[in-house]
Amino acid sequence: MLQLLLEAKTVEGSNGAVYYFLPSNGRYEVKPGLIPLADDLGNGQVDQQVFQIDENFAYYRNVKLAGRAERLSKYYQTSNYSHAVASAIAQLIINRLTQEYPQYFHIEHQSNADIKFYNQLTGETLYLDSSYELQKVQPSQVFPLYASTLDALAAQIQEDITVISRTKNGNNWVSAIHLCYPNHWSAEEKIGKDFATVHLPVAGMEKINRRASAIVNTMIMREPMVRFAWGLSTDTHLNHHPEPPPNVPIKQWLGRNFNREHPRLYLRIERQVIWGLPKYEAALFTIRTYFRDCSVIKKDPQLRCKLSAAIESMTPESLIYKGLADSKADILAWLDQV
Template structure:
């Protein structure tokens, strides 16, 4: 059913860590030598991602899913795009007939009212991974659609000269709380990100581009001792994380942005990829590039990425790996 392994992304290969828009135009600008058109990724890790989403919502769904001033037009545009595009990108795992989204992996089908944003009917049947969602009852159409994809999703509203995050369904966040972001504008959302000043100064032009000249993809990355997907600040702490960088992971996020100018907003998706460092750094160039990228981080960026205490052993391991492999 899921034949493809996780796509290998190497956003650190420039050898410099930056906080910028870094937009690739989907369908025309190559990403690591390949042209990508998909929004939603379906691969062999699909069951694990859906299970992680279920665990997060079981812990405290209200801390991951929130709405604020979501207009009916933007809601309908976002829901229609998600249903149609997820079915297309899934290559048969999902089907959408304009009213009902069916998932042959999870064994459920949701009949949706896109104008009202409601889940009108939920049907279940046997399927390879039906047990993962057997106790899940989605709240509405957005909640249901987001539980069928590996990506987290948000909707940005922009009308006139103002913008705000109108919907967040983010069950796998990287050390941030969706409730701190909902209802806030682009600059406020990103001002806590170390090194984001230049990007925030260009926010009006960036938002214009997102709404009218996309769709786009972009990437962010970091190094972590954990392979857990959900790093909500209120999630239970992880015991006994390894202090050996050889056991650590690269977390790369592929984000897409799709504008709906007539509806006054855009859909933003986040797909996290977790790669074991030892396997992912398969050439001396990549080990050296990641070391250079970490060295380029400011003290504030190291702190934001949670690397202040571990940067020395990480760099020593990366340097040794680059030399040995070379």
């Protein structure tokens, strides 16, 4: 459980990290905010990649392994996750990794149509059959052993994974979730639910939820896209599952306890990539979490003003949802102290 309580490096404390700043327009907004994945957002080629791997890979992986060891079903769930969709998602992930990071990932097609997928960062080789179903892993040192191809692949990257599926008559549901870096939500709570139901607790989602079917159609049918979400945290723990691990006090676990006398505040940014698979009526949805140090942000007058304005613009419902209702005034006062 120790790994679950270690803190991630911030963007400012990492070498070669990508830089995203939300909210760039000085307002807190709940909207789809879909951007073509092909767009350069200031970080060059890495902006166009599904997966972003950096010097913090080992820490991100250790948090995933610790979560799996705590209780795999707490972080990994499937519901009517068909073999066809599972195979297509696995193939997409492997293809993107080998294209985006050929220095780390290698795929070898065997004469019997089986597949060997090797990750230099973990030293693991995944042996898959022609349908991309997991056969074995070498070396097999993780506990518990990987339950599926998706479980194994999720442990090779710094992103969380969600898959949304749709029937021919238009009904949609979350068919797979591998969520080891949850931001106050859980795989067990969301699995099998449709888009609108999944987002019901999100303050300000009413207009978007009325267009849920159209948004899901965009996710599946359109070009690959990226969007961003943000919030504030008082630590840099990747895992903020609603249920703390055994023997960890919930106040210590939640990460939303701002102390103006000993201020720690971080912008928690999620980079979310959506890649549709129209042939399979499904879409891959990845979540990569970054932390920006607000003590550094507030030294930049322009960024400080935008962040303060965005917090000021939050509705009472959004403040409650984001865990800021009790600390808003103290956070704004601290940001104003230069």
